[in-house]
Amino acid sequence: MATPSTPCSESTLTDRYQTTVPDPIRKVLGLNKRDRISYTIGSDGQVTISRAEDENSDPLLGQFLHFLATDIQANPQHVRQVSSDLVDRIQSLVSNVDLDLDAALAAEDE
DSSP: OOOOOOOOOOOOOOTTSOOOOOHHHHHHHTOOTTOOEEEEEOTTSOEEEEEOOOTTSOHHHHHHHHHHHHHHHHOGGGOOOOOHHHHHHHHHHHTTOOOOTTSOOOGGGO
16 A cells, blocks of 8 residues: 655755755666756646656657656555566566567568
């Protein structure tokens, strides 16, 4: 069961409105030096920080993930754990599938 979020870190603004992203936040977001971050302002005024999307990323995927994040935040009671039986079934279905994520798409798949 999901619980309401609570602040886990804080930082201070400098005179130039700069701050350091706290270590736990950098770790969760997988941030490294020179990475970009994004701020999203919700209708309730709450600000969400996230790793900025890569310019080459799929904009529809980003919109879908934003939709999911918003829905999960608004309806945490709908979040359910995936059963180990389902995980086992999925793994059995894909265990013999060879996939090269770096291979070019065939013309009919573009």
